[in-house]
Amino acid sequence: MRENIHRFFRAARGAGVHVSPAESIDAMRAVAQVGVSDRTILRDALLLTLAKSQDEKLALGDCFDLFFSQPEPRQEQSEADSNDVSEDADQSPSSGEASDASGGSPPAELGPLARMLLSQDRNAITAAIASASGAASLSDIRYSTQRGIFSSRILDAMGLQRLRDDLDELTPTNPALAERLRAALDALREAVRDTVAQGLALYAREEAENLRNEILRNAPLARIERRHVAEMRALIRQIARRLRERYSKPRKRQRRGHLDVRRTLRRNAAWGGIPFLTAWKRKHRDRPKIVALCDVSGSVAQVSDFFLLLIHSLHEVVDDVHSFAFSSHLIEVSDILESKPPEEAMAEIMSKVGFGSSDYGSSLVDFEKEFMSALTPQTTVIVLGDARSNNLDPRADILRRISERSKRLVWLNPEGRLAWGFGDSEMPRYATFCSVVRQCATAQQLERAVSDIVATYQ
Amino acid sequence: MAEQKPSTAIEAVESGLAAQGYIASRQIATAVYLSQQIEKPILVEGPAGVGKTELAKAIAAWRGLKMIRLQCYEGLDEAKALYEWKYAKQLLYTQILKDKLGEVLGGAQTLHAALNQLHDFGDVFFSKEFVEPRPLLQALEQPGGCVLLIDEIDKSDAEFESLLLEILSDFQVTIPELGTVSAITPPTVILTSNSERDLGDALKRRCLHLHIGFPEQRLEERIVESRVPNISQTLRRQMVGFIHEIRSLDLKKLPSVSETIDWARVLVLLQASELDTEIVKDTLNVLLKYEADIEAAQPQITTFIAKAARSNVFG
Numbered sequence: 001m002r003e004n005i006h007r008f009f010r011a012a013r014g015a016g017v018h019v020s021p022a023e024s025i026d027a028m029r030a031v032a033q034v035g036v037s038d039r040t041i042l043r044d045a046l047l048l049t050l051a052k053s054q055d056e057k058l059a060l061g062d063c064f065d066l067f068f069s070q071p072e073p074r075q076e077q078s079e080a081d082s083n084d085v086s087e088d089a090d091q092s093p094s095s096g097e098a099s100d101a102s103g104g105s106p107p108a109e110l111g112p113l114a115r116m117l118l119s120q121d122r123n124a125i126t127a128a129i130a131s132a133s134g135a136a137s138l139s140d141i142r143y144s145t146q147r148g149i150f151s152s153r154i155l156d157a158m159g160l161q162r163l164r165d166d167l168d169e170l171t172p173t174n175p176a177l178a179e180r181l182r183a184a185l186d187a188l189r190e191a192v193r194d195t196v197a198q199g200l201a202l203y204a205r206e207e208a209e210n211l212r213n214e215i216l217r218n219a220p221l222a223r224i225e226r227r228h229v230a231e232m233r234a235l236i237r238q239i240a241r242r243l244r245e246r247y248s249k250p251r252k253r254q255r256r257g258h259l260d261v262r263r264t265l266r267r268n269a270a271w272g273g274i275p276f277l278t279a280w281k282r283k284h285r286d287r288p289k290i291v292a293l294c295d296v297s298g299s300v301a302q303v304s305d306f307f308l309l310l311i312h313s314l315h316e317v318v319d320d321v322h323s324f325a326f327s328s329h330l331i332e333v334s335d336i337l338e339s340k341p342p343e344e345a346m347a348e349i350m351s352k353v354g355f356g357s358s359d360y361g362s363s364l365v366d367f368e369k370e371f372m373s374a375l376t377p378q379t380t381v382i383v384l385g386d387a388r389s390n391n392l393d394p395r396a397d398i399l400r401r402i403s404e405r406s407k408r409l410v411w412l413n414p415e416g417r418l419a420w421g422f423g424d425s426e427m428p429r430y431a432t433f434c435s436v437v438r439q440c441a442t443a444q445q446l447e448r449a450v451s452d453i454v455a456t457y458q
Numbered sequence: 459m460a461e462q463k464p465s466t467a468i469e470a471v472e473s474g475l476a477a478q479g480y481i482a483s484r485q486i487a488t489a490v491y492l493s494q495q496i497e498k499p500i501l502v503e504g505p506a507g508v509g510k511t512e513l514a515k516a517i518a519a520w521r522g523l524k525m526i527r528l529q530c531y532e533g534l535d536e537a538k539a540l541y542e543w544k545y546a547k548q549l550l551y552t553q554i555l556k557d558k559l560g561e562v563l564g565g566a567q568t569l570h571a572a573l574n575q576l577h578d579f580g581d582v583f584f585s586k587e588f589v590e591p592r593p594l595l596q597a598l599e600q601p602g603g604c605v606l607l608i609d610e611i612d613k614s615d616a617e618f619e620s621l622l623l624e625i626l627s628d629f630q631v632t633i634p635e636l637g638t639v640s641a642i643t644p645p646t647v648i649l650t651s652n653s654e655r656d657l658g659d660a661l662k663r664r665c666l667h668l669h670i671g672f673p674e675q676r677l678e679e680r681i682v683e684s685r686v687p688n689i690s691q692t693l694r695r696q697m698v699g700f701i702h703e704i705r706s707l708d709l710k711k712l713p714s715v716s717e718t719i720d721w722a723r724v725l726v727l728l729q730a731s732e733l734d735t736e737i738v739k740d741t742l743n744v745l746l747k748y749e750a751d752i753e754a755a756q757p758q759i760t761t762f763i764a765k766a767a768r769s770n771v772f773g
Contacts, residue, residue, distance in 0.1 A: 023663060026496065033495040034464040034488070041465060044488040052662040054503070054669050276549065 001036050002028075008046070008067050010139050014203040015063040017056045023049065039068065066202060110170075111162030117184035118177075125188070129195050132157035138199040143211075150196045155189070217444045220414075229305075232443065236306050237342075239447045240313030243454060288454060289320040289378050291406070293367065295385030296350060297327035297358035303414040306443070307384045308349060310450060312342045317454060322374050325349050326363035327356035332371065358388060360426065361395040368398050375405040380453055383411045384440070387420075387427040394426040396433065403433040408456070412440035412449050467491055480509065480516035481681045489668040490517060499626050499647035501611075501657070501665035507714030508670045510650040511609055517646060518605035526600075526645075527607045528593040530614035536621055540631060542590045548583050584635040594625055595639065603643035611661075612654040619661045626664040672714060675702055681715060686722040696733040697722060699766030704745065704755060713745040720744050733763050 009024050019027075027049040034045045043064050051057040116124055136153035152160075163185065170178040216228060216235055263279035292311050296304040304325075311323050315337050325333045331353055336345045375381065381402055387394075403409040411434045413420070413427060420427035431437045438449050472487040482490070490513075493500045502510040518525035528539055566572035591599060597606040608622070625631055629641035649665060651657060673681065678698050682689065698718065705712050713721075721744045730737050738759050746752045 018659070020663065026498065029496045030492050033492060034468075038465050040484070041468065041488060044485050045492060048485075048489050048492060048666045048668060052659070052667050054671075057667075057669060274549070276546075278545075 005031060007139050008064070009050075011063055011067050011202040012050055012060055015059045016209070017050060017060050017063070018052070019050055063202070066198070110166045111159055113159040113163045114166045114181055117163075117181060117188060120184070125191070128158055129154065129188075129192060133195055133199065138196065139203050141196070141199050142204050144200060144204070147193070147196050147200060150199070151189070151192050154192050154196070158188075218442050220441045232306065233309065235443055236309045236446075237313070239443060239450075240310060240316070243313065243317055243447070243451060288318045288380070289376060290314060290318055290322070290380050290382060290453070291371075291374055292321065292323040292382045292384065293330070293363075294323065294325050294333075295327065295358055295383075296325045296354040297385075298355045299358060299388055300386050300414055301350075301355055303441075304354075304384070305346060305350075306446065307412075308337070308346050309342055310446060312337050312345060314450065314454075322371070324367065324371065325353050326358075326366070327353050328359045328362065329353065330363040330366035357390055358385070359392050360385070360387065360389040361393040364395045364398040364402075368401065372401075372405070375402065377405070377407055379406040380456070381406045381409045382453065383409070383434075384414075385411075386413055386415050386425065387411075387430055388424050389426050391424045394429055396426070396429045399430055400433045403435070408435040409433060410435060410449070410453060411437045412446070413437065414441050415439070416441065464491070474520045475513075475516050476684070478516040478519045479684050480512060481677060481684055482513070482516075483673065483677055486513065486668065486670065489666055493646065493666055497629075497644050499649060499665045500668050501649045501651065501662065502668045502670060503651045503653055504670035505672070505712065505714055506652055507716035508672065509715055510670060511607065513670075514605055514607040514648040514650075517648070521605070521646075523602065523646070524600060524604045525607060526593050526597045526604055527609060529609045530611050530618070532613060532615060534614045534618055536618075537592070539592050539594050539618070540621065541592055541595045541633060543584070544588045544590050548588055551583065586636065589633070589636070594622075595631060597645045597647075598625070598629065598631065598639055598641040600645065601642050603641075604645045606645045606647045608647065608649045610652060611649045612651040612657065616658065619658050623660055623664065626661070672705060672712070675699065678702075678715065678718060682718060682722050685719045686726060689722050689726050690731065693725060693730060693732055694722070696763070696766050697725060700733060700738070700762050701745070703758075703762040703765055707754060707758065709746065709751045709754060710748045711746070711751065717745050733766065735760050735763060738763065 005028065006024075009019050009027070012019050027046055030045045030049045031042065034041050036042055043061070046064065047057050047060055051060045110118075113128075116128065132154045133150075135157045136150060138150055138154070141147075141150050163181075167178055167181060167185075170181065212231070213235060216232055219228075219232075258281040260279045260281045264275050264277070265273060267277050267279055268275050292314065294304055294307050294311060296308070308325070311321070315321050315323070315334070321334065322332065323334050323337055324330050333345075333349050333352075336348050339345075340348065399409070411427075411430060415425070415427075417439055419425060420431075427437075438445065440446050440449050468484070468487045468491045471491045472482055472484070475482045475487065475490070489500050492498070502513060504510055514527075515525060517523075563572045563575055566575055589595075593606070597604055611619070611622075626647060629644045630638050632638045672678075675698055678701070679694055682694050682698060701713055701718050701721070721741065724741050724744050725737070728737065728741070739756070742752055742755060742759075746755060
């Protein structure tokens, strides 16, 4: 049973429930207390100890039901079972043979698997499959491509070789029996395939998802396939949630416990310097102020989709965010992003200024004319764009003034460094005025960049 | 025999809590039983008003233990939760003992000797007498054990969570000047959370995680029966059925068990014999706490009453 519970832990990890060794120890202690005889109590106990949120509880509940719908692989018992069965099988087919009067070779010479199949004892077969999948360590299955190898491993463990030999022997001597055996073998293959598929569903889900997410995180945003866009959005939302959790609550009282001697003395002057009232040191921290300029022109349309999504989430993390979108001209989009759900907001922004050909110069002019007052010495300015200005005047002088007025100017470019400065890219000219220039082509780079920006205000 | 034991023990928990007027589901009873057996705190999550705090009270009453409650809020720190030095008392004592100190140290010839003598007195001013125990320390010092309720942990800061870790896993706290204080009898710890923010993994790991959602219809009827005994059976069925219909709506705040009980009390006060549109309209503000919710529910009242009545025929 202990073996089973351990396999269940692995299945639970497969279902996306985080089970650390400490948690599995706790769960084992709980199981030891409640016993395994009552399945509902066992289920409750495992849910209580392993799952840490309502979602996990649901996932784990499903996993539990799926897991225990399989017969338990019992090593010794199944051995005994199959022996019993083979004895039964000895009798029933032979008596059947006798009445059929086909007079073939005595089935007692057949291997155990053949006899089991012929006896059609379904329980014994399922038990045998279960113990064979234990022997083939089915719980190690990770990818769907491994289905074939695990199936054949399980069949081998059940004694497929012997069965083949039996078939070869039987075919000339007793074709009818061989035919029955062949049909039974096909059924067995199917059953094993189902078992492996179930094992894949149980044990491999987490791995597969991790792998996919890992690939997505490092995939260039500009070349995401259409069918991955939804997943990518989910991933960006996850990143935004992480950022929010990490930074939404200001870390307070970092220097608590340091006595501010000067203020204490001053305050207690009335008592002759005896410190009745204490004053503690406090650290003054800037409130984050962010101005984001996002290029939504045709050349970066696909990336800007994700940029906007991230800016949308920035609005939730930081109180003071002004965001602007531009292609040939620039508009403020803070209100749209704040008042609407992400999908709607993005559609509206794109319909207003999106997909044009980009003109950095005139967009910067627009910004200077109307919104320069939004910049203060505490502001971080983030520009998201490829700096491809269609050979129009880049107006780098405005960018210089923006940089002078603000605390920092960060440029995030979806293109690789190699492409900067080639063609109509004005990146080198802009880069001189930026505090930080980063390549920002994948979700991972995007997360790091934004995380660094927010962290400077902590 | 040994295998029979846990299920009977869990039933005993259930009936014990029921005797205190707390009708627990099987899940809750299992959690209480397990927390007792493997000495782990229970982290209770769920919407407001489903009886998370009530559970702690019921456990305390059932076991005849004292309940110590720590209400969490933003800015709660160790001085308010764990212990604090009695600064004023320390200062006062130093002033009073000034002369005495002078006497004691008078015999010393050199400054060095005086210092050594002073060391011999040890940390007089940092001893137990000057510690003001706050709820967490109090809970550890109860000789017979107690029920420690840490209410609405999600309202506190992330730092405070880390402070709790030592108590939750080892039932001890470390005070730098005094050393480690271990629990005389490990208290039963109940933490409640409304999921306002995600709690840290470290905290969750140390607890049994219990989610109390809205109860099933039967269970809720039993809860109403135990809390408002003088309500008639038909009315009880109707109102609980009605509330379950209301919960299927998309509302800002769904009515929870505490609202059900309040409503039952109101209906008894108004001497209603059965649910009709008029009385529901008049008392809907007991159930729903937002104007928008009431407006959303108004047009559905008649259908819901009919549905609730119909389900009674079969139920």
